[in-house]
Amino acid sequence: MSFYGLVDGSDASLKSYLNNLSGVDQVGAEARAAMLATRSIKTSSKRWAIDTAITMVDLTTLEGADTPGKVKALCTKAVRPDPTDSSVPSVGAVCVYNDMVSVARTHLDLIGGQHVPVAAVSTAFPSGRASMAVKIQDTQDAIDAGAAEIDMVIDRGAFLAGRYIDVFNEIVQIKQVCGDKAHLKVIFETGELVTYDNVRKASFLAMAAGADFIKTSTGKVAPAATPPVVLVMLEAVRDFYEMTNTRIGVKPAGGIRNTKDAIKQLVLVNETVGPDWLNPKLFRIGASALLNDLLMQRMKMDEGYYSSPQYVTMD
Amino acid sequence: MSFEYAPAPESRAVVSIKPKYGHFIGGKFVAGSKHFPTVNPATEEVLSQIALAGKAEVDAAVKAARKAYTTTWSKMSGKERGKYLYRIARIMQERAREFAVLETLDNGKPIRESRDTDIPLAAAHFFYHAGWADKLEYAGLGTSPKPLGVAGQIIPWNFPLLMLAWKVAPALATGNTVVLKPAESTPLTALLFAEVCQQAELPAGVVNIVTGDGSTGALIVNHPGIDKIAFTGSTEVGKIIARAVAPTKKSVTLELGGKAANIVFDDAPIDETVEGIVNGIFFNQGHVCCAGSRLLLQENVAEEVLHKLKNRMEKIRVGDPMDKNTDVGAINSKEQLAKITELAAAGDAEGAERWSPACTLPAKGFWFAPTIFTGVTQAHRIAREEIFGPVLSVLTFRTPQEAIEKANNTPFGLSAGIWSEKGSRTLWASQQLRAGVIWANTFNKFDPTSPFGGYKESGWGREGGRHGLSAYLKGVSHE
Structure with missing residues (x-):
């Protein structure tokens, strides 16, 4: 493994790589995110943003109560979010637990959703508290069942204890399992890492270890994808691109429930890493409720008035 | 594909700009004799005709300020003065959008800044100083601090309403009355502020606003009926003012240039x-x-x-x-x-x-x-x-x-x-x-509680905070 020539895989080289990162000033990062939240996105640009956001949604269900019926309904919605309007694009992916991957993949293929990938949460999601053998098997199962994207969680305990090399090695091993069969998204659970310095550090660690995407949260811990956290991750991705010429994707997940929040995320992308990242290959939004709000706003733009939620399908 | 932001213009409908303005003297708008245009620097559109105050108008304004000082404002309790300041602050907040649009039209600054910085901070200065009005004895500036009298205040064009607030709020809180001259190129929000003073039923003559150019400013600086000069502007003009007031009893604060x-x-x-x-x-x-x-x-x-x-x-x-x-x-x-x-x-x-x-x-x-x-x-x-x-x-x-x-x-x-x-x-x-x-690890952050002012050729005295109060009180060191 070359790790882009940034580290050689040793604890010492990883420490030196992470120690060279500049710090993040909390007040400044929050002020920048707040300023970008004032951008006023109207008319044609709002329409473009809504459709772009729909293609970026990782439509998610991660509940103990998930059943094949629920997952199939989600898949149907993912392929044709608005059954009455064929101009609405499909979402970015369907995101489910490991044991629901085959249900989702089979159903998507059945209904003409071959183009919609299935993402599986992995490595003892959401806590990450399991042995490495279990995490590898978890990932392998999901890939065998047809997952094209793996959303793994990092070991936050190891990270907070300063055992960065353990976090790094886990990502490296899961990346090996993914090989060329699945894209790897690495979840930090930023609500548990707490500081922006930690978010920046985790971002650079994961990117060097082989992440294709870096992702804020599991959706099980609040706060999750706050604008300043996403800003710090986007800055890391931008800097990493300059260092390595490799574009890493970003996926905010958790807490993005309406169109306004989604558009704020797109503004952050546009003014931090730039328009190259404004597509589902490099930016995804992990959400469940968001999709319906995007659809309602889209209808409002077409028809000039807000419809009742009964005019969009619940799942 | 790219994310172009469609135009998102703030509506201008919220303001009504009169074709011609007079001065605000003794609680009333009085017609001017000569006028000059104020333009929107983003379009070169003439927004209005502004009165140019000469000796007669400045005399009338100083007289009105003196009368208000002697008969009303210096006799009023701090608690009552504070009520007026609170009232002004609240009206400024209520009319914030109007102020922001007017400021942007007259000054050329982005509406995002006038809306999110200038106007909220201006209101905050009135709220902050309203709180001081009845607590001056406890500001550590002597047991019974007394106002100076009539303050002549000359402000710049870069933050028109905010600079007005920096000048007027502490002067009024400490019991002084004012004759204020807004900058030649940005007088409109000061004239709207005059309407706010009327709306707040501020006693006549406590705030007087005369518009004009440098010649009007010179009349204020050299006026024998004025006790204090507060100026924000260039170091060049600041030096002229310092020379002019040196042989007089006038107090002076100067907030001048910088090269930070x-x-x-x-x-x-x-x-x-x-x-x-x-x-x-x-x-x-x-x-x-x-x-x-x-x-x-x-x-x-x-x-x-x-x-x-x-x-x-x-x-x-x-x-x-x-x-x-x-x-x-x-x-x-x-x-x-x-x-x-x-x-x-x-x-x-x-x-x-x-x-x-x-x-x-x-x-x-x-x-x-x-x-x-x-x-x-x-x-x-x-x-x-x-x-x-x-x-x-x-x-x-x-x-x-x-x-x-x-x-x-x-x-x-x-x-x-x-x-x-x-x-x-x-x-x-x-x-x-x-x-x-x-x-x-930050820059250009302002707060009414924090004193602001310069070393060397950047000025004399401080504005804002407890330090800023001393510039409007008798017998208190200005530093």
Whole structure:
């Protein structure tokens, strides 16, 4: 493994790589995110943003109560979010637990959703508290069942204890399992890492270890994808691109429930890493409720008035 | 595909600008005799005709202020004065959108800044000083502090309403009455403020507003019926005022020019530092006396910071100030644009390297693209003279000591910025810098509780906070 020539895989080289990162000033990062939240996105640009956001949604269900019926309904919605309007694009992916991957993949293929990938949460999601053998098997199962994207969680305990090399090695091993069969998204659970310095550090660690995407949260811990956290991750991705010429994707997940929040995320992308990242290959939004709000706003733009939620399908 | 932001113009319908304005004297609007136009610098549209106050009008205003001082305002309890200030503050908040739109039309600054910075801060100054009005005995400025009398206040065009608030709020809280002259090119929000005084039923003559040019200002400065002069503006005019009041009994506070050093150490949080550099020099088109107009970069990070700064500057949105997404608006006047253009040309002539992002400037109006000059040394004019525009001079240094020497090597001393993640270095540097305001890991942050003012040629006295009260009270040292 070359790790882009940034580290050689040793604890010492990883420490030196992470120690060279500049710090993040909390007040400044929050002020920048707040300023970008004032951008006023109207008319044609709002329409473009809504459709772009729909293609970026990782439509998610991660509940103990998930059943094949629920997952199939989600898949149907993912392929044709608005059954009455064929101009609405499909979402970015369907995101489910490991044991629901085959249900989702089979159903998507059945209904003409071959183009919609299935993402599986992995490595003892959401806590990450399991042995490495279990995490590898978890990932392998999901890939065998047809997952094209793996959303793994990092070991936050190891990270907070300063055992960065353990976090790094886990990502490296899961990346090996993914090989060329699945894209790897690495979840930090930023609500548990707490500081922006930690978010920046985790971002650079994961990117060097082989992440294709870096992702804020599991959706099980609040706060999750706050604008300043996403800003710090986007800055890391931008800097990493300059260092390595490799574009890493970003996926905010958790807490993005309406169109306004989604558009704020797109503004952050546009003014931090730039328009190259404004597509589902490099930016995804992990959400469940968001999709319906995007659809309602889209209808409002077409028809000039807000419809009742009964005019969009619940799942 | 790209994410172009569609135009998002703020509505102008909220303001009604009269074709012609008079002065506000003794609680009433009185017609002027001569008039001059005020224009929207973004379009060169004439917004209104403004009265030019001569001796008669200034005399009438001072007389009204004296009468209000003697009969009403100096006799009123602090508690009652405070009620009026609270009332003014609340009305300013209620009419904030009107103020913001008017400020942007008359000044050229982006609506985002007038809406989110100027107007909320102006109201905050009235709220803050309302709280002091009945507590002056406990401000540590003597057991029974007394007002000075009539204050003559002359304010600049860069933050028209905010500078009015900085002047009027402390004067009124401490029991003084005022004759205020807004800048020639930006009188409209002061005239709207006069309406607010009427709406708040402020006793007649407590606030008088006369409009005009430098000749009106001179009449105020030299008026024998005035006890105190408060001026914000250029160092050049500040010196004329200092000479004029020297043989008189007048108190004076001056808030003048600056050439602030924004110092970036090699352990700075780079992304936020870049934001701070941009905010330091491009906020309000650089029309800021405390602007971070000299960027001092530690040489070992200079390349990285400049690279990121240029990338960031490519994202600055220059254009229609009324558009909610505009970051940098119009230069306030043709004269100011000429001054900026001349100094930038001096930068070219002296061998500094000019860079601006690609941006299309509107055909009409007064515009100057955000600009940085690299390869600047202490000997360049653009490192010494205040440009008062969106032009940043970039210098480098090798050691913290050298940074301090360069930062202090200026006749000015208004503000400075320090960027470092190391607390001990920040504290050490802030003790060495000869500047009235020092920001650490931020820039251009203002608050009514914090005193503001300069060292050396940047001015005399402080405005804001407890220190600012002393400038309007008898027998209190001004520092």
